[in-house]
Amino acid sequence: MANPRRQVLGLASASLVGGLAEAVVLVLVVSITLVATGQTEMVGPLPVLGVELSATHALVVAAVLAVANIAVHYVTARLIGRLGTSVQSESRTAAINAFLHADWNRQSLEREGRLHETVAVLSTNAAQATMSIATGVTAALQLTALMTVALLVDPLATLIVVVSGLVLFAGLRPMSLATRRRSAAFLDATGDLLTSLTRSTGMAMELRAFGVTETERLRLERQVRDTAERNRKMRVASRFGQTLYRDLAIAFLVGAVGLLYLLGPEDIGAVGAVVLLVIRAANSSQGLQVMRQQVSEWSPDVERLIERIDSLRADAHQGGSTPTDHLGAIRLEQMSYAYGDTPALEAVDLEILPGESIGIVGPSGGGKSTLMQVLMRLRTPTDGTVAVDGLDYRCVRDSDWARLVALVPQEPHLMEGTVRENAVFHRDGVSDGEIEHACRLAHIWDEIQRLPHGLDTTLGARGSGISGGQKQRLAIARALIGSPELLVLDEPTSALDAASEERLRDTLSDLHGSLSIVIVTHRPVPLSVCDRVVQVVDGQLGA
Ligand SMILES: Nc1ncnc2c1ncn2[C@@H]1O[C@H](COP(=O)(O)OP(=O)(O)OP(=O)(O)O)[C@@H](O)[C@H]1O
Ligand SMILES: [Mg+2]
Structure with missing residues (x-):
């Protein structure tokens, strides 16, 4: 298993490099367009570097960076996948170990189907939550890179965009709290359903012999419906929270362009580059919001996973250590x-x-x-x-x-x-x-x-x-x-x-x-x- 700290560091560096490369490509694209339409002679001077490039050189640099970006994203996907897999298998192992090492009194009290739920559902969702957090970190770093470049191109416009984004993000907190609440309710229903299913499997013979299969079927069906209803509520909150951000961001963009129109900017190249960067940034911050909703959806799973493992560990079987050959009396x-x-x-x-x-x-x-x-x-x-x-x-x-x-x-x-x-x-x-x-x-x-x-x-x-x-x-x-x-x-x-x-x-x-x-x-x-x-x-x- 790879060292998780190194994985996170690798992920952070890849995201920053990817974000910067993408930002530079976008700035170059706008500048090349200006040269192509005859509005300027050369590309640049480029932010930070301060150099000027011919349109051909700029095109070559943009193409190289665009290809490099593919490689960076491949590395990012691998790192995120690996992180999720290791969280899933490690939490599964931890839950199984905690159960098997718990004393028998505790094991006998464990609800039917609970370990099954912990290993199959909770650890899978914990892995999803981890991958969402990792994706969120990636999006945040890309956003930082994009905004840094935008700040160099046009500080005022960028500041307005950053502040609006933060306000929007903070304003949507109730949505993520609602998702979290609904997810916990869904999880309760899933746990009950799994317990019932395990029980029905073990009692199939009695159910048939007593002729109560139909009653049991109706009971399970009710539970399935209840679970589905809670799932629906959770998904609606989660999805709406994700799209609402994008819709509000577009409304903000319209407002910003209106403002720009009123102010009548002088440097059309800078404005073009900032608009492109902002649209790209909106995409990244949308990613952040999606991740936040997903983490809200899965954090009850993570909390329960940790609670269950800790509670089993608290009742660990206390074994002896004295070697003994015979029992005697x-x-x-x-x-x-x-x-x-x-x-x-x-x-x-x-x-x-x-x-x-x-x-x-x-x-x-x-x-x-x-x-x-x-x-x-x-x-x-x-x-x-x-x-x-x-x-x-x-x-x-x-x-x-x-x-x-x-x-x-x-x-x-x-x-x-x-x-x-x-x-x-x-x-x-x-x-x-x-x-x-x-x-x-x-x-x-x-x-x-x-x-x-x-x-x-x-x-x-x-x-x-x-x-x-x-x-x-x-x-x-x-x-x-x-x-x-x-x-x-x-x-x-x-x-x-x-x-x-x-x-x-x-x-x-x-x-x-x-x-x-x-x-x-x-x-x-x-x-x-x-x-x-x-x-x-x-x-x-x-x-
Ligand atoms: N897991 C448990 N939790 C709580 N109480 C229990 C548990 N198991 C047994 N008891 C209670 O402890 C008492 C003794 O139960 P135990 O199973 O030892 O009886 P037993 O003599 O083996 O009965 P039987 O002949 O019916 O098997 C009973 O009052 C029972 O209700
Ligand atoms: Mg007995």
Whole structure:
């Protein structure tokens, strides 16, 4: 990635050089016209340089400068394009990193579709805003160059033009504020629409099964219309703000020419050059106004992008750094957890010995899943401690923790990809032998062998292509790869039939003693292999 400061400097120099070249070409064109119509003999004396040129020499200089201008504009376009691309990719990377590094509590609260919106919409518009600012800087510098030359040709006329331009620019501020307000409203509606769409995609089956597809369609259609309406309002403000400037500038020009007519100027050459420069300058300042409207349109995106990245960063996951080989005994002492102000677990004392299997039972909403998440270090206790072999578990190095502790969640997520990819799940150095061993332990190996391409069979979105029970067992195999010392299972049999449940019981008894197991379940079959059963009721532990 090129250094942005150098890019901006390059852009500024190119714009100044381009502006000067263009101004000189315009002055030369007027002067050559005067020679051609027989009003003067020579071109010049030229401003600053003070030299006189023959019409032929002046033509050659003008042609060279005109061609040079093409090169300058090519360089400018490249620099602006590069600046926009780097803003887009860097802000995307920053948003993705901030999300992935946020703690799980924060991630679980993230609105559906929000990261999608940040990466797809906000960072694209932030890049557009950057390119608009860069284009604006270019236009401002070109304008400066043009006005400098004009000032040398006719100071008074130029001053009048500059002051009028500034007044006009300041007078149009309400337009850019209106654009900004409307753009923020449009952005809110787009965000809501994306959230709804993500939700509908995930719930397509339920929508169909409950026969409410039509209601959902109408709801989404309303949102689309609302978004379109806000978009329309924003575009009208933005466009009108852009053209209004040009229209007012033309009105000013008419006034200025009228004034000129009344005053009766002496140097027709100078006036001609200034008029040309002013028209060109009006073009540049129109560019400035367009850029200002566009920046107003996109600045809410930039603000939100920064806000979101900062807020995710504020909730960054705090990992440990102590290298740890073994978990040993896991001890929860007076451990409490609250969701905000609502306590979910209170003063829990629990010891899990190496190789021990513990069943967790209790009524719905009692706090079992919360306890599993605290045990997994997905949520950190709001009070009390969890220690492994005497060490506060928050200190354990992240990579060690992930290897030593494995989870089979209540609703495992599988991804689009092969069975092998789902079993390995991004971890390095997993051999086929390990996969087979884990799949055999999870009692899914034979069924994988019967799939059309075995381990290389591709599963669809959310792991479609295998049954609910197979998904559950594949999730168990995924957890067993890497030989964890603690296996946490949250209601693993909820989707299983009696035969699958028997297979899970076999898995648990095969594993019994070789690692610690904590299993949340209401079923007697898996509980039968547990060394002891603990009840969680209203956030408290009982035997
Ligand atoms: N993300 C959350 N934010 C706020 N409150 C939550 C959250 N998750 C759970 N709770 C609340 O915490 C309490 C314990 O929930 P938890 O999911 O741990 O129960 P559970 O014992 O696993 O229930 P179930 O058997 O139904 O799965 C409940 O009152 C629940 O409403
Ligand atoms: Mg639960």
